[in-house]
Amino acid sequence: xxxxxxxxxxxxxxxxxxxxxxxxxxxxxxxxxxxxxxxxxxxxxxxxxxxxxxxxxxxxxxxxxxxxxxxxxxxxxxxxxxxxxxxxxxxxxxxxxxxxxxxxxxxxxxxxxxxxxxxxxxxxxxxxxxxxxxxxxxxxxxxxxxxxxxxxxxxxxxxxxxxxxxxxxxxxxxxxxxxxxxxxxxxxxxxxxxxxxxxxxxxxxxxxxxxxxxxxxxxxxxxxxxxx
Numbered sequence: 001x002x003x004x005x006x007x008x009x010x011x012x013x014x015x016x017x018x019x020x021x022x023x024x025x026x027x028x029x030x031x032x033x034x035x036x037x038x039x040x041x042x043x044x045x046x047x048x049x050x051x052x053x054x055x056x057x058x059x060x061x062x063x064x065x066x067x068x069x070x071x072x073x074x075x076x077x078x079x080x081x082x083x084x085x086x087x088x089x090x091x092x093x094x095x096x097x098x099x100x101x102x103x104x105x106x107x108x109x110x111x112x113x114x115x116x117x118x119x120x121x122x123x124x125x126x127x128x129x130x131x132x133x134x135x136x137x138x139x140x141x142x143x144x145x146x147x148x149x150x151x152x153x154x155x156x157x158x159x160x161x162x163x164x165x166x167x168x169x170x171x172x173x174x175x176x177x178x179x180x181x182x183x184x185x186x187x188x189x190x191x192x193x194x195x196x197x198x199x200x201x202x203x204x205x206x207x208x209x210x211x212x213x214x215x216x217x218x219x220x221x222x223x224x225x226x227x228x
Contacts, residue, residue: 014206018167022159025199026069039197040064040072042220047076047154050223052191052216056151060088060105060142060190063114063126068169070156071195071220078111088142088150089114091127092173103173105150106130107140143180149187153178155214160194164214164226165205178212191215198222 029036047053061077064070080087088105095101106128108114117126131137142150155174159167168174182189194214198221207213217224 008208011206011208015167015170018202018205019158019169022200022202026197029069029197029199036066036069037072039220041075043071043195043197043218044073044075044079046220046223047193047195047218048079050193050216050218052152052193053080053154056085056191058086058088058142058148058151060090060150060153062090062154062156064156065117065125068156071197073154073195074111076154077108077114081109081111086148089128090173090177091130092125101171101173103177105142105177107142113139143184150181150190152191152193153181154193154195157194157196157200159200159202159205160196160214160217160224161202161205162217162224163204164192164194164217164224165207166194166212166214167205172210175210175212179210193218195219 029039053059059080061073061080062070063077064073077087077089086107087109088107090103091106092101092103108128113128114126115129117124128139130139132139140147153174155166157166157168157174166174178189178192192212192214194217196217196219198219201217201219213226215226217226
C-alpha cells in the first residue's frame with residue numbers, strides 16, 4: 001500500500017514538472033518559433049492530410065483556448081464542416097471544485113453555434129451552445145442513443161510523446177470520456193489523435209493506469225503514429 005502511494009506521488013510529481021516546463025516553453029513560443037497562428041495553420045494542414053481525419057465522417061474536435069496556448073482549431077472545425085463531416089465539440093457542465101464536472105461532446109453544424117467564453121461557466125472556454133437555434137431543443141450529444149459511431153477524437157493536451165502518451169491538465173475529462181466511448185455497447189472505440197506544437201513533444205510522458213494513449217500525434221512539422 002505504501003509503495004503504491006509513493007508511486008502515485010512520484011507520478012504526480014513527474015507530471016507536475018512536465019506541465020511546468022511545457023507551460024514555460026509555450027510562453028516564449030512566439031519569440032522563438034513563429035506566431036501561434038502560423039504554427040497552428042501548419043498543424044491544421046498536417047491534420048487534414050492524415051488518413052484518420054480524411055476517412056472520418058464523424059469527428060470530435062475542440063475549440064482552442066488562446067489563454068492556454070493550444071493549437072488553434074477553428075480552421076480544422078470549419079474544414080470538417082465544409083467536407084460534410086458531423087462535428088462534435090466539448091462542453092463541460094457541473095461544479096469543477098466539487099468534482100462533479102463532466103465533459104460532453106455536442107454536435108455543431110455551423111461555426112456560429114460556438115458560444116464566446118463565459119467567465120461564469122465551468123471552464124471559461126468557448127463551447128457549443130446547449131440547445132439548438134430554437135433555444136429549447138437539446139443539442140445532439142455523441143453519447144445519445146441514436147448518435148452515429150464516432151470515428152475520431154482530436155485531443156488537446158499539455159504534452160505528448162512519440163508513442164502516443166498524453167499529459168492533460170489534470171482534470172481527467174478526456175481520459176474519462178474516451179473510457180466511456182471504449183465501453184460503448186453499440187460502436188467500436190474512436191481513433192484518437194493528439195494535436196500540439198513541437199515544443200510540447202517530450203521523450204516520455206509518465207502514465208498512470210487510467211491515462212489513455214493516443215493512436216497518433218500531429219504537430220506543425222510531424223505526424224507520429226503510436227506504437228501502442
